[in-house]
Amino acid sequence: MINIKVFDTYVELCKNAFEKIVSLLSFKPNSVLCVATGDSPLGLYSLFPQQKELFQNVKILKLDEWGGIKSDDPSTCESYIKDNIIWPLGIDKNQLLGFRSDAENPEDECERIKRLIKQYSVDVCILGIGIDGHIGLNFPANTLIPEVHTVPAEYLTHSMLDKAREKPTHGYTLGMKEIIHSKEIILIVKGKTKSNALTTLLKSGITTHFPASLLMLSENLTIYCDKEAYTQ
Numbered sequence: 001m002i003n004i005k006v007f008d009t010y011v012e013l014c015k016n017a018f019e020k021i022v023s024l025l026s027f028k029p030n031s032v033l034c035v036a037t038g039d040s041p042l043g044l045y046s047l048f049p050q051q052k053e054l055f056q057n058v059k060i061l062k063l064d065e066w067g068g069i070k071s072d073d074p075s076t077c078e079s080y081i082k083d084n085i086i087w088p089l090g091i092d093k094n095q096l097l098g099f100r101s102d103a104e105n106p107e108d109e110c111e112r113i114k115r116l117i118k119q120y121s122v123d124v125c126i127l128g129i130g131i132d133g134h135i136g137l138n139f140p141a142n143t144l145i146p147e148v149h150t151v152p153a154e155y156l157t158h159s160m161l162d163k164a165r166e167k168p169t170h171g172y173t174l175g176m177k178e179i180i181h182s183k184e185i186i187l188i189v190k191g192k193t194k195s196n197a198l199t200t201l202l203k204s205g206i207t208t209h210f211p212a213s214l215l216m217l218s219e220n221l222t223i224y225c226d227k228e229a230y231t232q
Contacts, residue, residue, distance in 0.1 A: 002216060002218070002221045002222075002223070003221070003222045003223070004202070004222075004223040004225065004230075005222065005223065005224050005225070006225055006226070006227060006230045007224070007225070007226050007227070008226070008227055009226060009227075010043055010190045010191075010226050011043065012226075013043075013188065013190065013224045013225065013226050014043035014044045014046075014047060014188075015047070016224065017044050017126075017186055017188060017224045018044055018047040018048075018050075020184075020186065020222065021033075021044075021048075021124065021186075022051055022054060024123065024124055024184060025051075025054040025055065025058065026054065028123060029054065029056075029057045029058070030057045030058065030059070031058050031059075031123035031124060032058070032059045032060075032061055032097075032120045032121065032122050032123050032124075033058055033059070033060050033061065033122075033123065033124050033125075033126065034061040034062075034063055034122045034124070034125040034126065034174070034179075034182060035060055035061070035062070035063060035081060035085065035126050036063045036064075036126055036127050036128050036136065037063070037064075037077045037080040037081065038128050038158070039128075040128030040129070040188045040189070040190055040194075041126050041127075041128055041188050042084065044126065044188065045084045045085050045088075046084070046088075048085060048088065048089055049088045049089060052089055052090060055089045055091060056091060058091070058095065059095050059096075059097055059120060060081060060085060060086065060095055060096045060097065060098075061097045061098050061116075061117075061120070061122060062077050062078070062081065062096070062097070062098025062099055063077075063098075063125070063127070063136045063173065063174055063179075064077060064099070064136040064137045064171060064172055064173040064174065065077045065078065065098060065099035065100075065101050065171070065172045065173075066101050066156065066168035066170075066171055066172075067099070067101055067103065067106055067109075067150065067168055067169060067170040067171055067172050068101070068102075068153075068166075068168050068169030068170055069101050069102065069165075069166050069167075069168050069169075070101065070102055070165075070166075071100060071101050071102055073101070073165050073166065074163045074165070075163050075165075076101050077098075077099075077101075078096070078098075078101060081096060082096065097116060097120070098113065098116075099113060099172040101168070101172075106150045106170060106172070107150075109172065110148045110149060110150060110172065113148045113172070113174075114147060114148050117148070117174075117178055121181075121183070122178070122179075122181070122182040122183065123182070123183050123184065124182065124183065124184045124185075124186065125179055125182035125184070125185045125186070126186045126188070127179070127185065127186065127187045127188065127215075128187075128188055128189075129187060129189055129194060129197050129198070129201070129212050130197065130212075131193060131194065131196065131197050132197070132210075133197055133200060133201070133209075133210035133211050133212040133213065134211055134212070135176065135179060135211050135212050135214075135215070136173040136174055136179070137151040137155065137156075137171045137172070137173035138173060138175065138176050138179075138211040139151070139155055139211065140208070140209045140210060140211060141208055141209070142208065142209075143208060144175070144176055144208045144211060144214075145175055146175045146176060146177035147174075147175040147177050147178060148172070148173070148174055148175055148178065149172075149173065149175060150170045150171065150172055151170060151171035151172070151173055152170060152171075153167070153168055153169055153170055153171070155171065156168055156170075156171050176211060176214045179215070180214060180215065180217050180218045182218070182220075183220060184220045184222070185215060185218050185220060185221045185222065186222055186224060187212075187215065187221060187222070187223045187224065188224050188225075189223060189224070189225040189226075189229045189230075190225065190226050190228070190229055191226070191228050191229055192228045192229070192231075194225075194229045195228065195229050195230070195231045197212070198223075198225060198229050198230060198231075199231065200212075200213075201213060201215075201216075201223075
């Protein structure tokens with residue numbers, strides 16, 4: 001079932017999404033959280049330390065990552081997640097799972113992540129949405145690769161790469177199949193720049209040319225948005 005929650009401000013949005021996370025972790029303390037990077041979920045992550053004790057047994061799974069660069073590059077999802085989730089929570093870095101940006105063989109790395117997901121399964125997936133409807137590194141196309149896969153470097157234009165010491169040679173991402181199979185999906189949509197994307201998501205049909213539309217196939221999708229994004 002799809003549930004949409006609209007809030008006056010981004011602060012209220014984050015507070016309510018955090019309450020959902022707290023409720024889920026109270027029920028299952030060893031949950032696996034798949035997390036997106038970028039600006040949209042940052043306010044939510046900043047609230048995590050308020051309930052540090054609930055996160056001590058969680059595992060954090062990367063939604064995506066750059067490839068062909070060192071893991072400590074300031075542009076990596078690894079660095080973002082450590083700076084905004086792992087270190088503020090004071091949890092062990094080994095609780096962070098996911099793609100290794102410096103893996104020697106990209107195909108082998110994808111297979112490793114597939115096995116990892118089968119081993120743990122995702123309890124909560126926290127997402128943002130691109131203005132073109134991309135989710136993770138699943139970009140609009142005639143067809144989409146459903147499972148974990150690599151993405152050509154020419155698709156990698158995120159502002160996080162502005163601080164990269166070296167250019168990635170490819171990207172990694174969970175596929176829409178793995179994302180949809182998460183037990184709970186929290187989609188955070190904020191600001192006027194995402195209003196067209198949210199309107200398309202809510203009013204258009206399911207299409208690979210707008211990957212976020214595939215989230216509508218989930219039985220447990222909750223959209224958290226602010227009034228600036230929700231211009232219905």
